[in-house]
Amino acid sequence: MFIELSFALLALTLGFKHSYDADHLIAVSNILRKVKTLKSAVKISTSWTIGHMITATIIMVLLYVFRESVLNNILPYFEKIVGIMLIILGTISLISLFKVHGHKHKHNNIMHSHTHLHSRKEEHNHYHKHMFGIGIVHGLASNDELLLLFTASLGVTSLGGILVGVGIFSIGVILGMITFVSLFMLPMIKINSDNVYKVISGITGIAGISYGIMMIFFIV
Numbered sequence: 001m002f003i004e005l006s007f008a009l010l011a012l013t014l015g016f017k018h019s020y021d022a023d024h025l026i027a028v029s030n031i032l033r034k035v036k037t038l039k040s041a042v043k044i045s046t047s048w049t050i051g052h053m054i055t056a057t058i059i060m061v062l063l064y065v066f067r068e069s070v071l072n073n074i075l076p077y078f079e080k081i082v083g084i085m086l087i088i089l090g091t092i093s094l095i096s097l098f099k100v101h102g103h104k105h106k107h108n109n110i111m112h113s114h115t116h117l118h119s120r121k122e123e124h125n126h127y128h129k130h131m132f133g134i135g136i137v138h139g140l141a142s143n144d145e146l147l148l149l150f151t152a153s154l155g156v157t158s159l160g161g162i163l164v165g166v167g168i169f170s171i172g173v174i175l176g177m178i179t180f181v182s183l184f185m186l187p188m189i190k191i192n193s194d195n196v197y198k199v200i201s202g203i204t205g206i207a208g209i210s211y212g213i214m215m216i217f218f219i220v
Contacts, residue, residue, distance in 0.1 A: 004161075010152055011165040014145040015172020019049075023082060025180060026211050027138060029204045030089040031131055032184060033197060034096075041185040045177040048135035053170035055139025056146055060166050063150050064159050078140035083215030085137050090208025093201045141215065145169070 018024075028048060035041050062074075149169060153162045188196065213219075 007152065007161075007165060008168050011149055011168040012172040012175075014149050015169035015174075016176040017172075018145040018169070019173045019176030019180065023086060023141065023211060023215065024138060024177075026204065026207050027086060027089055027134055028131075028177065028180070029184065029200075030093045030208050031134070032181065033093065033188075033200045033204055035185070038182065038185050041181045042178055044131045045181045046174060047129070048131040048138070049170055049174045049177060051132040051135025051137075052139040052173060053135075053166065055136050056143075056170065057163060057166050059139065059143060059146060060150060060162055061159070063147075064162060078143075079215050079218065082138055082141035083212040085134065086208045086212030086215065088212075089134075090205045090210075090212060093205030093208060097198055097201050097205075 028045060031044060032041050035044060146166075146169070149165055150162065153165055188200070
């Protein structure tokens with residue numbers, strides 16, 4: 001019983017720590033900059049974690065079945081996939097700093113056209129499906145904690161026990177991400193400033209592109 005409890009506590013702790021990997025925070029921040037309420041931010045983070053859990057489960061099964069062959073031949077290339085995703089997210093953040101819309105109207109029977117910018121206050125908050133997909137992709141990389149959990153599980157539990165461990169691990173990820181969301185979103189909600197939003201979008205965009213490039217070239 002003590003061993004099982006220790007394994008569960010380890011899984012929870014590793015999951016909480018895993019949520020604070022730099023690539024996770026950068027990816028989630030690129031999406032969170034668009035939401036308006038803490039409730040939406042928590043839902044989005046949970047969607048990301050569920051997607052991440054699905055990939056983590058698959059990886060743990062592969063590790064259990066194939067062991068070293070998976071580690072040496074497959075996992076290193078997953079980092080590049082996540083790096084590409086971060087570059088895409090960062091680019092979207094930078095592009096969406098301002099959205100230019102053209103409008104036409106008549107004035108004294110003369111047609112005029114003008115442009116103006118729309119930012120955060122006029123965006124919709126339908127990002128849950130996007131974060132689920134991002135979570136699935138994100139589970140491919142930065143799996144040091146999962147590897148530690150797998151190593152700790154050897155000789156302790158069966159495949160079923162390992163999968164239970166992944167579930168507990170994911171609970172830790174959710175708790176860690178919700179903690180980050182609360183600290184990240186509350187100031188944004190209170191300030192409610194487009195200027196602050198633009199600064200955050202610029203920072204997260206540049207961070208996403210930079211870190212994605214480093215992941216592709218195995219610098220991090």
